[in-house]
Amino acid sequence: MTPVRRRDLAVLALGLAVASWLLVRAWYGSLPALDWWLPAPLAVLAIAEALGARTLRTRLAAERDARAGRAPRPGEPAVRRVEPLLVARLVVLAQASAYVGAVFTGVWGGVLAHVGPAADRVQAAGGDTVTAAIGIGCSLGLVAAALWLESVCRIPPEETGPSEGVSA
Structure with missing residues (x-):
């Protein structure tokens, strides 16, 4: 399994930014209100993945x-084995x-990009600007947590070098 390429994420985000800007520009008047809590599921998922990455x-x-033969510190619980299948599933979730x-x-x-410049002229655009900024923050938080979880997995x-038959 190959790691997620940051370039692919950036191209995907940029392409969808242009597409959504065009769609919002065409139909902004007929869109429902964008409430501030709409990006909350992204924040919840980002927090859950960050906590999972820290625990893992x-x-x-x-x-x-x-x-390596190092004994646990006094007061620490016994080491629980991490199941390889759990790690594989977490990698898929992270990606x-x-x-x-x-x-x-x-x-x-x-x-x-559409509502930001109109925030001072259009009353609804002011609230939508706040929602969009929160959405970007939550989305970037999710990307960061997912990439961290992937790197933890x-x-x-190998500390002694590559094993026999493996090219470096």
Whole structure:
């Protein structure tokens, strides 16, 4: 499984920003109100993935220490083994979340590109500007948390060097 390329995320976000800007520009008057809480699910998912990444990183570090023969510190619980299938599932979740975050970054960016300049002239655009800014922040938070979770799930390089038959 290859890691998510940041370039792909940036191209996806930029392309959707242009597309959503065109759509919002054409149909802004007929869109429903954009409430400030609309991007909240993205923030919840970003927080959950960040907490999961922190927990997984701690558990993997404890497991590596146990394999290296280092004893746990006094007062620490016994090392719980991390299931490889769980890590594989978390990688898939992280990659999917990174793309979802990039999609919503582009969508909210396109909305902000249209309503931002009109915020002082149109009353509804002021609230929509705040919502779009919150949406961009939550979406970028989701991308960051997903990329962090993906990096935590990577297999660390061997400390003694590559094994027999593996080219460096």
